[in-house]
Amino acid sequence: MQDKFTADEAVQYSLGQPSVRTGLGGFSMKATAIIAVGFISFLVLQLMGLAKWGFTLVLPLTIVCAVVVSVKWAGRSLAETVQLMWQDQRRKRAGGHLYFSGIGSRVPLGQRKLPGLLARTEMLEGIDTSGHKFGVILDRPRRDATVVFDCQLTGQTAMTQAERNAQTAEWSHWLAGLSLAGNIKHAVIVIGSYPGTGELISHEVQSLISPTAPMVAQTIMREAAQAVSVGIPEVYAHISVTYHVERDMLTEDSFLHQLSTAIAPMYESLTWAGILAHPMSATDITARAHVLFNPASEQDFEQMVVDNENHGLNWDDAGPSSAITLPGVYHHDGCASVTWEMKDAPRSSFEDTLLHKLIQPHDRLDRKRVALVYRPYESGTGASRVEDEHRDAMVAANSSKKLTSASAEMRLEHTDAARRAQSKGAQLGRYSMFVTATTDDPSDLRRISTEVVHLASSSSIRLQVMKRQQDVGFQISCGLGQVPWDKATTSKIIGE
Structure with a gap:
């Protein structure tokens, strides 16, 4: 068969x-x-x-x-919503929605540290077993260490449907491996785009041209590169994986040796899923973080890549010079960003091209990024949770002598399918999505919001603006190891 x-x-x-x-x-x-x-x-x-x-x-x-x-309102209980509104008002009264860095600011040593969730992180660097340098974003108080893989996606290359199916299956196996590792808290997959200057394409073409090639051929290659680079956005992608570090390994930074042996098989196996990945060094991660908060520096960093120069920027100076958090927008270094969170995932079946329209570059969206967050359950925990949910679904479906509701039957069917999938090696995890759009013209935000919501709807996804949490949403969608669930300020008693 x-x-x-x-x-x-x-x-x-x-x-x-x-x-x-x-x-x-x-x-x-x-x-x-x-x-x-x-x-x-x-x-x-x-x-x-x-x-x-x-x-x-x-x-x-x-x-x-x-x-x-x-009772839920905007995906949260009424108690959570009221508490968030109260906390937002308290933050505004204390001036916590304003951020200024550099000389003369309240930031220690006049640094330009990253704000919010990233403020207390530090950057370390190690060398993996394949000889590649890798940066580690360390949240020392929470004992979380994040490594970042720069990715080149091959989904748009010509291939048969069977090859696409095989790559999707390999991606599923890669995600399942996160549950089996035992010490992985979450993984964030970020795909974004920004207006390209053409420098990178020209540099790539120049490296391919042989000095001994005929002048006519060299001219054709350069003209083709110039034509292709005009108005074509640059696409970037990275995957961040966050590990939980034991306390005794944190004191001497010995966890770097453990990570050096763990990450090489992880990013090398992504090749089978159609993703060419390699670890990002501390320098690369710092540059990526700074460009996200300060989009005006994109061209400068591109030019340094072309000239093979080191930017010399430290992690403690990678943040913006100013940022203002408003209920529906986040202003940072002359730009305005809006972040949405996934309210409803696709309930019906879908094909592997579901997110194509949402993640591909858009003519009317200069800067956009989509962050998929996957939080795996440990293997044993996931198995027991699936069994408990299936038991609840059976009770709900058989608790009444009347006709069973369609929703109860659907839930029973889904939980039974989850049990069968897990028996074949699948693992249980939680998915979330965040979408951020950035512009240098705040008056254009209304049109941008309409475009993003329309793109999500075409992918059977409902989005909602992260009201009163725009700064947090922006930092999460950066894919630098920060997620909101283990840093929630609302009481667990009133949550789900």
Whole structure:
């Protein structure tokens, strides 16, 4: 029997439904716990002869608490939304939405450090077993070490559908390997574009021209490079992988030796998935970070690459000179950026070209990047979670004598498919997406927002603007090892 991943027909993929545990009546586990505590408290008051307090205090309080943690608004519970609004107002009163660096600022030593989540990170460098230098973004307080792979994508090259299916299967195997590693917290895949100057293309063509070639051939090559480079955006891509470091290995930086043996097989295996990857050095990562925060420096860095010069910029000076966070936009070094988060993933099946329109360069979007975040469950944790969710789905589907709802049947089908997939070697993980668009003309933001939302809709994805979190969203979509979930400022009690 022919394997579906080597067939010439396009494979249909599905993300299933969001991973969630449910309690009684389809409520969340936290809402179920609140209802249980309220019911027990009501019974105790009844036995004590204080039924009046049970009806006037306990029952209304239980209902209110269950509602604020269950009802969702913009993908978050009402309690989380209210807490975020309060925290944003408190930050504005303290001036925390303003950032200024350099001489005369409050930043120590007058440095231009990266703001927000990246402020306390530091840069280290090691050499892997293949002899390549690799930079490590270290968040020492959280013991997180991030390595970054620069990627050259080959998805637009001519290939058969069977080859595309095989590459997609290899990408799935690569993601599954993140769960088996045990110490990987998350991986972020970033694909972006910016207006090209033509310098890189000209440099590449010049390196290909042989000095002994006929002058006519050399002239044709140079003219072709000039014609192709006009108005053609540059595409960049990188993958960041964040490891959790043990405390005893952090003190002596001995984790660098461990990373040097772990990352080489990781980026070399990406070749089978159609991605030509190599580790980025500390110098390369610093340049990438600075260009993202200061787009005006793009041409300068391109010229230094062509001239084979070192930019001499330290990690502690890679940040912007100024930044202002507003509820719906992030201003940084003369540019304005808007970041969206994925509200709803595709619920139906899709082919491997689903994100093509969203990630490819766009004529009316000068600077755009898409960041896919994958957070793997450890192998054992994922297996138990799949079983628990399947058990919840079975209870929900069989809890009523009436006709089972279509949503309950779909959930049972998806959880059963997840169990079967895991038995064949698949692993469980959580997906998220962030999209950032940057412009040097703030008056153009409305049109840009319409374009981005339309592109996402064509990929069956619903986006929403990260209200009151634009600075955080911008830093996450940079793909430099920072994600919001383990740094959340909202209480875990009122979350999902």
